[in-house]
Amino acid sequence: MTIAIIGAGVAGATCAHTLRDQVDCRVFEKSRGIGGRLATRRHEDAEWDHGAPYFTARSKVFQAFLQPAIASGQLQTWIPRQTPLEFGQPAYKRSWFEPHYIGVPTMKDWLKPRFDRARLTLNTQIDGITGQSGAWFLHANGHRFGPFKWVISTVPLDQSQAIFQRLAEMPHAEYLCQWALLARLEQAPSWSLALAKDSIIERLTINSSKPERASPPTLVATAQPAWSRDQFDQPHEAIKAKMQAAVESLLDQRVNPHAVHRWRYAKVLQPHTERFWLEGSQQLGGCGDWGGNEGVEAAFLSAKALTDQLQTHLR
Ligand SMILES: Cc1cc2nc3c(=O)[nH]c(=O)nc-3n(C[C@H](O)[C@H](O)[C@H](O)COP(=O)(O)OP(=O)(O)OC[C@H]3O[C@@H](n4cnc5c(N)ncnc54)[C@H](O)[C@@H]3O)c2cc1C
DSSP states (O other): OEEEEEOOSHHHHHHHHHTTTTSEEEEEOSSSSSOTTSOOEEETTEEEOOSOSOBOOOSHHHHHHHHHHHHTTSEEEOOOOEEEEETTSOOOOBOOSSOOEEESSSTTGGGGGGGTTSEEEOSOOOOEEEEETTEEEEEETTEEEEEESEEEEOSOHHHHHHHHTTSSOOOOOEEEEEEEEEEEESSOOSOSEEEEESSSEEEEEEGGGSTTOOOSSEEEEEEOHHHHHHTTTSOHHHHHHHHHHHHHHHHTSOEEEEEEEEEEEEEEEEOOSSSOEEETTTTEEEOSGGGSSSTHHHHHHHHHHHHHHHHHHHO
């Protein structure tokens, strides 16, 4: 039996890994690599984790899922020098109260082994589905794949809706968009993570200060979600200039901007009350971080809950 999974982020990796002993999984991913919003961009000798910069693991079940990657060194805890940063005010240090994990050497590498028994099809954006319960076909740019017994979508809900059309009653969740600025620094500051106040910037991460990053000093700044929403359709160059100016006034030093990235679905504003959706009679389902509000862990918990339920149908 083959199951199709759409999306190769944390939720897709969790589905593929959890189901690996029972079914053949075929994973379709629109990008050229896995990871989704666990993303790293490289340019020459510099690199930036411009999606989630780190994540936490509060539930025992997620901690257990991470254990092999922690043991192999692909996930490490990061203890940054953290500071609140206000324009014109000196930075001061705060400490973490729980472990924060980062992927090594990039945020997404620890997910790769989770796909080891799945057939991964990259650069393939699913744009529709035909067929019927138990014999679904997925479509991408004129190509047809299938048949699949079940189809599980891990893409943001409104994108899932576009794929499934009227086949399934899907829940609704609201997302916040966010602009991210990727920049080089002449010199790294004394702290490695700052939450800004009174600024269009929300968070600054000194990416190069993370363990096992061979990059020269680099920074990722994410903008406040409200500002990002207001500036959603602005040209990249205009956003780059505004964010550069805001970061420079916070840091009191010049920065060299490389690029900006617009995340349409950065965070979940209003999670859905259900962790996942599953239409047993249709043999369709969906999961992702919209099933909770803790980012990476929410994506995992949603996918885990869905696959637990799905396993009862597969017996
Ligand atoms: C700037 C930023 C900062 C963040 N900070 C944090 C943080 O500090 N801590 C935290 O825990 N979380 C954070 N997050 C959120 C976290 O990254 C996400 O919650 C989590 O990675 C979501 O995983 P997912 O598998 O649900 O979705 P995704 O990672 O989005 O995976 C979905 C995948 O589906 C693919 N896809 C989409 N449409 C199609 C299609 N039609 N066909 C095929 N493939 C498709 C996408 O390319 C993607 O790879 C942050 C995110 C961003 C963007």
